[in-house]
Amino acid sequence: MGEKIALWGFGVMNKIMLKYLIENNYQIATVIGGRDHGKDAGEAAGLEYLGVKVIRPEEADDVLRETRPVLCILSTISGLSLIMDQLVILARNRVNVLTINEDAFYSWSIQPQLTQEIDSMFRQNLVTFTGTGYFDLLGCYFGSLLVGISHKVDKISMKVQFTLDDFGVGDEDGVGLSIEEFEKKFAESKGEIAYIWPPVEALAFRLGWKILAISQKHEPTLAPVDIQSKQYGVIEQGRATGFKAIVTCKALRQDNQVAEIEAQSIGCIYHGDMEDYCEWETIGVPSLTLKMPKPDTNAITCASTVNRIKDCIKARPGYVTVVEMGPIA
Amino acid sequence: MGEKIALWGFGVMNKIMLKYLIENNYQIATVIGGRDHGKDAGEAAGLEYLGVKVIRPEEADDVLRETRPVLCILSTISGLSLIMDQLVILARNRVNVLTINEDAFYSWSIQPQLTQEIDSMFRQNLVTFTGTGYFDLLGCYFGSLLVGISHKVDKISMKVQFTLDDFGVGDEDGVGLSIEEFEKKFAESKGEIAYIWPPVEALAFRLGWKILAISQKHEPTLAPVDIQSKQYGVIEQGRATGFKAIVTCKALRQDNQVAEIEAQSIGCIYHGDMEDYCEWETIGVPSLTLKMPKPDTNAITCASTVNRIKDCIKARPGYVTVVEMGPIA
Numbered sequence: 001m002g003e004k005i006a007l008w009g010f011g012v013m014n015k016i017m018l019k020y021l022i023e024n025n026y027q028i029a030t031v032i033g034g035r036d037h038g039k040d041a042g043e044a045a046g047l048e049y050l051g052v053k054v055i056r057p058e059e060a061d062d063v064l065r066e067t068r069p070v071l072c073i074l075s076t077i078s079g080l081s082l083i084m085d086q087l088v089i090l091a092r093n094r095v096n097v098l099t100i101n102e103d104a105f106y107s108w109s110i111q112p113q114l115t116q117e118i119d120s121m122f123r124q125n126l127v128t129f130t131g132t133g134y135f136d137l138l139g140c141y142f143g144s145l146l147v148g149i150s151h152k153v154d155k156i157s158m159k160v161q162f163t164l165d166d167f168g169v170g171d172e173d174g175v176g177l178s179i180e181e182f183e184k185k186f187a188e189s190k191g192e193i194a195y196i197w198p199p200v201e202a203l204a205f206r207l208g209w210k211i212l213a214i215s216q217k218h219e220p221t222l223a224p225v226d227i228q229s230k231q232y233g234v235i236e237q238g239r240a241t242g243f244k245a246i247v248t249c250k251a252l253r254q255d256n257q258v259a260e261i262e263a264q265s266i267g268c269i270y271h272g273d274m275e276d277y278c279e280w281e282t283i284g285v286p287s288l289t290l291k292m293p294k295p296d297t298n299a300i301t302c303a304s305t306v307n308r309i310k311d312c313i314k315a316r317p318g319y320v321t322v323v324e325m326g327p328i329a
Numbered sequence: 330m331g332e333k334i335a336l337w338g339f340g341v342m343n344k345i346m347l348k349y350l351i352e353n354n355y356q357i358a359t360v361i362g363g364r365d366h367g368k369d370a371g372e373a374a375g376l377e378y379l380g381v382k383v384i385r386p387e388e389a390d391d392v393l394r395e396t397r398p399v400l401c402i403l404s405t406i407s408g409l410s411l412i413m414d415q416l417v418i419l420a421r422n423r424v425n426v427l428t429i430n431e432d433a434f435y436s437w438s439i440q441p442q443l444t445q446e447i448d449s450m451f452r453q454n455l456v457t458f459t460g461t462g463y464f465d466l467l468g469c470y471f472g473s474l475l476v477g478i479s480h481k482v483d484k485i486s487m488k489v490q491f492t493l494d495d496f497g498v499g500d501e502d503g504v505g506l507s508i509e510e511f512e513k514k515f516a517e518s519k520g521e522i523a524y525i526w527p528p529v530e531a532l533a534f535r536l537g538w539k540i541l542a543i544s545q546k547h548e549p550t551l552a553p554v555d556i557q558s559k560q561y562g563v564i565e566q567g568r569a570t571g572f573k574a575i576v577t578c579k580a581l582r583q584d585n586q587v588a589e590i591e592a593q594s595i596g597c598i599y600h601g602d603m604e605d606y607c608e609w610e611t612i613g614v615p616s617l618t619l620k621m622p623k624p625d626t627n628a629i630t631c632a633s634t635v636n637r638i639k640d641c642i643k644a645r646p647g648y649v650t651v652v653e654m655g656p657i658a
Contacts, residue, residue: 020480137478141656145474148657149466151349151632172373283630296615303480303614326655327470328477
């Protein structure tokens with residue numbers, strides 16, 4: 001049997017993680033969830049009976065002390081500050097932590113103080129904290145491979161497109177807004193870091209490029225005709241079908257020339273033959289394009305995380321990003 | 330200034346290498362070529378005057394001893410046995426060697442005895458011999474990244490397509506042959522290893538998969554209508570426009586299940602909207618597709634090679650494949 005792993009959070013992602021962990025012969029130490037308390041975790045995930053009950057967050061400290069997992073996969077909520085209480089409990093129980101929390105992918109500059117606190121806390125407890133998930137390879141290593149086969153790269157663009165019809169209805173995406181309404185709304189939410197920001201910093205760090213400036217903006221994606229959405233009904237022509245978050249970074253290459261890294265996350269209601277994709281483009285010698293049509297985001301997120309377990313366990317204590325670990329072996 | 334580099338071979342590839350080396354501030358120790366002897370290497374490559382003359386292979390031993398390059402980029406001829414004389418001269422002058430010779434990419438099983446000889450020779454002289462080029466990243470690292478983001482991969486396919494109209498007319502590609510003529514011709518040339526064979530072995534080694542069986546076959550690509558070729562004139566409907574070399578490998582994964590790696594190299598005369606591409610596909614959880622349209626083969630080959638210089642210099646002595654080096658940093 002493999003190492004003892006805990007799961008914190010038991011939504012869509014950690015239910016897939018559970019399946020992959022079991023299929024990879026890991027032992028499940030405990031599952032900490034927001035609901036399904038007392039139910040068998042395997043059955044709650046639509047799998048076979050596992051013999052491990054879903055416990056409440058309040059029980060986590062005691063159960064972790066008892067079951068002593070070597071690592072916990074934390075898939076609870078976005079925002080580094082919002083998982084701090086959970087990290088405190090995990091670190092003091094000397095549990096290594098892999099999380100798909102987007103900020104944690106590379107948080108040194110977006111959350112310097114909190115990152116230092118977390119780093120110290122994990123160092124003191126001799127365990128490792130690492131952010132991974134969808135952008136582990138897609139947001140960092142594919143881009144760096146393109147640079148590796150190029151003589152010179154002046155610009156790298158990464159794009160990921162997904163349909164908002166796959167998620168629940170929320171008002172945070174601006175669907176149905178006019179351009180003016182959209183601009184007003186996103187002018188107000190400027191403080192929040194787009195989730196493609198950390199991968200841009202990670203890629204720059206991986207390439208050894210020094211970041212000179214980094215910024216983000218939001219643009220609406222507009223309906224060219226009236227569009228029928230599964231979740232939102234009809235979106236009128238000229239109104240927002242969602243938004244692009246665009247992160248732009250100027251960085252200094254090893255040859256002291258300035259290059260650019262741009263990342264776009266495009267979440268919108270589809271029309272015509274639009275589909276999910278990940279795409280990388282470079283401008284340089286040579287200029288390159290690489291496209292992954294219809295990536296299975298959930299499967300990639302969970303497989304990348306489970307495949308990082310061994311790297312996280314053997315990494316030095318503290319906050320260790322996947323950039324330092326190299327691509328998943 | 331960077332390290333002193335020699336070039337052996339001065340055709341299309343090493344002329345591009347020269348440009349990239351100069352732009353990366355390497356010093357050029359000497360250029361050994363089959364023609365242009367006595368001419369300035371920079372001018373012969375269409376660049377500025379360099380002050381380094383193209384010398385004859387017969388002069389190589391003396392000039393290498395005198396100029397003491399730390400590494401030589403060898404781009405002369407295909408087939409490992411055919412570069413052996415050149416390797417002997419380079420090794421005894423303690424020059425590290427990077428070559429785009431296709432066999433050298435991973436030759437342990439296709440040329441075991443010769444590979445051992447080369448390995449010993451380079452070990453004894455405390456320098457490194459490495460095969461790199463187009464398949465360094467395209468044939469090994471993109472495939473392994475796809476495995477890294479997957480829960481399970483049962484099959485990996487790599488395809489590279491290029492037009493024969495970009496090369497000189499030769500009879501080795503079977504253009505214009507009937508199916509019967511094609512089969513007769515390729516039945517006779519079964520002994521030659523397809524150049525996509527070594528990357529398949531390299532990928533298996535990189536993934537830690539044990540090769541159980543590996544084989545190759547050649548299939549004609551057929552003209553669906555009469556096709557006009559720049560180089561070959563009209564190719565009649567039903568006749569070969571070129572060929573596919575298909576390498577198929579069964580390998581044992583870490584979980585003791587059998588998986589497959591397949592590589593196809595498709596070289597033919599194009600019709601309609603056909604274009605160059607590299608493509609990777611996996612069947613597994615999830616199934617993934619990754620496509621690079623219109624890769625600039627020459628630029629990728631040369632950039633990958635020049636970008637490997639530092640890895641090759643710092644590697645242990647002997648035959649060290651890029652699989653051991655990790656992706657280009």
